Amino acid sequence: MISSISSNHIIIAPIGSFIKDSILKQLVEFIYDRCGLDCRIEAKVEIPDYCHNKIRGQYDSKEILKYLISHSHPKSLKFIGITELDLFVPILKYVFGLSQINGTFSIISLHRLYPGFYNDPPNPNLFFSRMQKTTLHELGHAFGLTHCREKKCVMYSSIRIADTDIKESSFCSTCFELFKWHRENTK
Amino acid sequence: MNKKTRILIVDDETAIRESLKDWLLEDGYSIDLASCGEDAVAMAGEKNWDIIVLDLKMPGMDGLETMERLKEIRPETEILMMTAFATIDTAVKAIKQGAFDYLVKPFDPDEVDMQIKKIVTHKQLVMENILLRQQLEDKSRYDEIIGRSDSMQEIFDLISRVAPTDSTVLITGESGTGKELVAQAIHGNSRRCYMPFIAVNCGALPDSLLESELFGYEKGAFTGAEYTKKGRFELADKGTLFLDEIGDISLKTQVELLRVLQQREFRRLGGQDLINVDVRIVAATNRNLQNAIREKRFRDDLYYRLNVISIHIPPLRDRKEDIELLSEAFIRRYCLEMNKEERKITPNAKKLLQDYDWPGNVRELENIIERALVIGRGDKITEEDLPFSKKTDTLPPLPKSLKLMEKVHIERVLSENDWNISRSAQDLGIDRQTLYNKIEKYNIQKED
Ligand SMILES: [Zn+2]
Numbered sequence: 001m002i003s004s005i006s007s008n009h010i011i012i013a014p015i016g017s018f019i020k021d022s023i024l025k026q027l028v029e030f031i032y033d034r035c036g037l038d039c040r041i042e043a044k045v046e047i048p049d050y051c052h053n054k055i056r057g058q059y060d061s062k063e064i065l066k067y068l069i070s071h072s073h074p075k076s077l078k079f080i081g082i083t084e085l086d087l088f089v090p091i092l093k094y095v096f097g098l099s100q101i102n103g104t105f106s107i108i109s110l111h112r113l114y115p116g117f118y119n120d121p122p123n124p125n126l127f128f129s130r131m132q133k134t135t136l137h138e139l140g141h142a143f144g145l146t147h148c149r150e151k152k153c154v155m156y157s158s159i160r161i162a163d164t165d166i167k168e169s170s171f172c173s174t175c176f177e178l179f180k181w182h183r184e185n186t187k
Numbered sequence: 188m189n190k191k192t193r194i195l196i197v198d199d200e201t202a203i204r205e206s207l208k209d210w211l212l213e214d215g216y217s218i219d220l221a222s223c224g225e226d227a228v229a230m231a232g233e234k235n236w237d238i239i240v241l242d243l244k245m246p247g248m249d250g251l252e253t254m255e256r257l258k259e260i261r262p263e264t265e266i267l268m269m270t271a272f273a274t275i276d277t278a279v280k281a282i283k284q285g286a287f288d289y290l291v292k293p294f295d296p297d298e299v300d301m302q303i304k305k306i307v308t309h310k311q312l313v314m315e316n317i318l319l320r321q322q323l324e325d326k327s328r329y330d331e332i333i334g335r336s337d338s339m340q341e342i343f344d345l346i347s348r349v350a351p352t353d354s355t356v357l358i359t360g361e362s363g364t365g366k367e368l369v370a371q372a373i374h375g376n377s378r379r380c381y382m383p384f385i386a387v388n389c390g391a392l393p394d395s396l397l398e399s400e401l402f403g404y405e406k407g408a409f410t411g412a413e414y415t416k417k418g419r420f421e422l423a424d425k426g427t428l429f430l431d432e433i434g435d436i437s438l439k440t441q442v443e444l445l446r447v448l449q450q451r452e453f454r455r456l457g458g459q460d461l462i463n464v465d466v467r468i469v470a471a472t473n474r475n476l477q478n479a480i481r482e483k484r485f486r487d488d489l490y491y492r493l494n495v496i497s498i499h500i501p502p503l504r505d506r507k508e509d510i511e512l513l514s515e516a517f518i519r520r521y522c523l524e525m526n527k528e529e530r531k532i533t534p535n536a537k538k539l540l541q542d543y544d545w546p547g548n549v550r551e552l553e554n555i556i557e558r559a560l561v562i563g564r565g566d567k568i569t570e571e572d573l574p575f576s577k578k579t580d581t582l583p584p585l586p587k588s589l590k591l592m593e594k595v596h597i598e599r600v601l602s603e604n605d606w607n608i609s610r611s612a613q614d615l616g617i618d619r620q621t622l623y624n625k626i627e628k629y630n631i632q633k634e635d
Pocket residue numbers: 137141147156157158213
């Protein structure tokens with residue numbers, strides 16, 4: 001879809017849990033299609049115990065990002081971690097994902113993307129599309145984008161899963177221009 | 188270019204502060220942090236926020252006390268209390284004391300988002316209500332621009348076409364032609380009509396004052412700057428800024444103004460932060476800017492910035508067909524104001540009004556009508572009520588020398604008062620003896 005192929009690439013890696021290869025490959029294709037960026041899949045990264053909050057039964061996404069920042073030094077443009085673990089930040093009950101705005105690392109949780117989490121029947125297409133939107137959204141943040149007011153735009157803030165389902169798996173034209181601008185200014 | 192909503196987060200726990208900040212940053216809010224109530228109160232003296240998210244339970248000054256202090260300094264700031272489960276009773280108390288609402292930690296993302304959006308909408312509504320009321324009150328003070336002449340019809344048409352756009356407009360015309368009324372009509376017919384219309388008379392202020400008036404200043408920017416003051420650009424945010432007498436500003440201020448028009452952002456005097464504003468500019472001048480450009484008194488790049496759309500209001504002498512309509516409108520307005528019966532104008536007085544040259548344009552006509560209604564005793568406005576009597580209805584060109592001017596003026600006042608010395612002296616603001624001396628000195632003689 002986009003002709004300019006970057007000289008740099010993006011790393012996708014499972015974090016703290018096993019992720020099926022087919023899922024990761026699906027994301028590689030999707031990101032190339034939407035952003036013209038090459039992705040490489042890397043080996044699973046284990047995370048330290050302290051990221052697990054036993055009282056909340058969840059994983060602190062900020063601690064995971066901090067750990068990744070200090071322990072992995074990818075020679076890539078961006079690094080996207082994918083996990084099955086349920087993520088939170090201290091002030092919120094949960095997050096779908098977290099990024100360093102304008103930074104290298106993002107992490108996406110699949111935990112709340114499965115229809116089963118909401119007691120809905122399994123639906124692989126719905127799950128894949130939620131995953132794509134969440135990934136592209138966090139990648140947008142990693143490239144410096146903030147939320148968009150356009151409900152259909154992938155950069156619209158997903159506060160509930162319904163927000164994710166309403167939006168499309170692509171940037172609106174404005175966000176796409178911004179994305180390209182940030183992309184060119186990230187070297 | 189909407190102004191960002193500014194939020195202060197006050198919590199003693201770093202992880203809470205930081206994670207809330209990160210999350211709100213994704214929404215494009217502007218965020219500041221304080222780790223205790225004391226810091227928040229100290230910061231509030233310097234800076235203003237739309238919303239303060241305040242932790243209820245903190246060592247030192249607790250949430251309730253902090254809220255009380257903050258409300259004293261910044262009563263318009265809304266406060267969202269955060270609380271752990273155990274202290275909900277106190278949170279309810281906080282609402283009774285003026286907090287907007289409370290949130291239980293950890294937040295449901297849905298709930299914070301809703302609360303913040305609710306406050307933002309609420310604040311916008313309050314602001315719009317204030318502005319709307321001001322506008323309704325103002326409206327009765329300004330009659331619409333009046334004219335049935337072709338030239339005015341063209342202007343009405345132009346106003347209706349340019350008003351809805353955000354284009355910069357330059358209004359030219361002699362003093363008293365009603366440039367500000369046209370600017371108000373443009374504002375009133377635009378989507379900005381419920382937001383402020385701010386006027387600045389650039390010609391009335393010296394250079395240094397004009398800049399601080401336009402851009403505001405920070406506390407301590409210069410001696411006497413005891414507090415931070417918003418400039419007219421900031422006050423006009425989302426509305427219209429009317430820059431009157433733009434031809435009178437110095438070259439230095441022209442450069443500053445050009446920069447703001449190009450970049451739509453500026454700093455207060457003595458300030459660090461760039462301030463973004465969304466302002467529509469309408470400028471006006473009674474000067475010939477093209478001449479000023481030729482004489483290097485006005486920058487041509489600024490001229491082209493301002494003159495995107497130009498509206499020229501012709502002098503009243505070039506649209507004499509509007510005089511009657513205008514006179515009637517002024518009579519109606521002032522009779523209503525003075526609680527008098529409406530008066531007609533006698534044919535002779537009408538002719539005087541038609542033949543006069545109106546160097547002061549519509550404003551002069553308005554003043555003369557008002558004066559006629561005050562001094563006139565009959566139920567009609569007659570030529571006696573008008574300051575230009577039979578003798579001076581065709582005014583000779585005014586002399587340049589002050590002395591000669593004084594002579595001509597005294598002659599005119601004497602003739603208006605039928606050579607009644609006491610009344611003439613009173614009008615001139617001198618005593619009778621002085622007037623006699625001047626009559627002798629200038630050899631003024633009663634005509635007849
Ligand atoms: Zn986001």
